[in-house]
């Protein structure tokens with residue numbers, strides 16, 4: 001059964017067809033991913049999360065490791081609720097999350113999803129997938145390291161998805177933070193899975209002194225949902 005066969009907020013057959021294909025391809029990689037993580041699963045079951053080894057990221061070069069459909073629907077609906085026009089995405093991979101976000105931007109009347117992805121092959125494929133969904137007008141994928149590609153932001157940001165390698169999450173957020181408007185939202189994937197490497201990041205968002213109100217939602221394996229409640233330069 002296709003993942004988006006249940007009623008979906010994305011009222012677009014073309015978009016749903018592409019998403020169904022991409023989610024199915026990602027699901028076919030699951031058995032290999034489970035085998036890869038098998039030795040690390042006890043940590044996950046004990047609530048400690050999985051250790052992240054940033055020297056071994058080549059394993060993920062052909063892996064989708066996408067957000068789940070429920071998270072995609074959630075992102076689409078949030079983006080519609082706050083009328084998001086500018087969305088930043090750290091970690092585009094093959095474009096699954098980008099498609100949910102770009103559909104919302106289009107349905108909001110236009111705007112842009114600025115995605116960033118460090119792997120050239122993924123950027124090429126993501127662009128193809130996004131074009132197949134008919135959404136290329138609403139997407140700017142910046143190829144390269146998000147720590148560099150996102151330094152040229154010059155507009156107010158409504159919504160952010162943080163879904164790249166965990167050890168970079170806080171540095172990337174700090175680049176985007178000055179542009180996030182009050183009422184803007186940051187959604188972050190995998191915060192329970194990668195508890196240790198994301199600790200500083202989650203602590204930052206959950207400390208009200210930093211201008212956010214934030215909570216870990218039981219969506220997939222922990223989705224941090226953070227609302228910016230004031231500008232970064234106010235006390």
Ligand SMILES: C[S@@+](CC[C@H](N)C(=O)[O-])C[C@H]1O[C@@H](n2cnc3c(N)ncnc32)[C@H](O)[C@@H]1O
Pocket residue numbers: 060064065066067090091092093094095096097098116117118119122144145146147163164165168
């Ligand atoms: C979990 S995947 C993203 C999945 C995607 N959001 C989706 O739902 O389909 C993380 C991606 O971040 C990319 N990435 C990791 N470090 C990065 C960096 N410094 N700059 C840009 N992309 C990066 C990886 O190559 C990988 O494709």
